[in-house]
Amino acid sequence: MMPQNELRLLPWSGPDGKPCYLSTDDSGGYMSRLADNIEAVQLGMAADLLxxxxxxxxxxxxxxxxxxxxxxxxxxxxRNVLRVANSRGHLLAVSGLQAGALRR
Structure with missing residues (x-):
């Protein structure tokens, strides 16, 4: 679960190649699941391409x-793999910060 002010970098670009972000606290919502699925496809395609x-x-x-x-x-x-890595790395960092705050 993301804090309300946290944005998820989505695995696709918007107009003019600009990044798209999702603001939600529902990691099981439609857009979150869609992003997860697209990330999985992108990573699989990168493995095949390799x-x-x-x-x-x-x-x-x-x-x-x-x-x-x-x-x-x-x-x-x-480019796609780096976007996925940045997005997931940010989510892991946020999760780590939340877990640290819960331990205090």
Missing amino acids: EQVSAVLGDRDAGPDDVRRMLTELTGAL
Whole structure:
């Protein structure tokens, strides 16, 4: 559960690539579950892409266009993974602060 003033960074961008945030104290609500599901898909896609990149890098016949395409896809996946990591890291930090406050 997040304090009312805490915002969750969502795993998608808004208009003009700006970050989207969710303000809720219901981690089981529709938008929270949707964000959790999208994060899981993004992480799974990044894992799949990592295998594809390894295959292309190991292919001596792969041309510059193949490598450029993989780097473009890898850049997008890395951006998504970092957004998930930042969001989850922030949520963990907030949870840790709440747990510390409860122990006092």
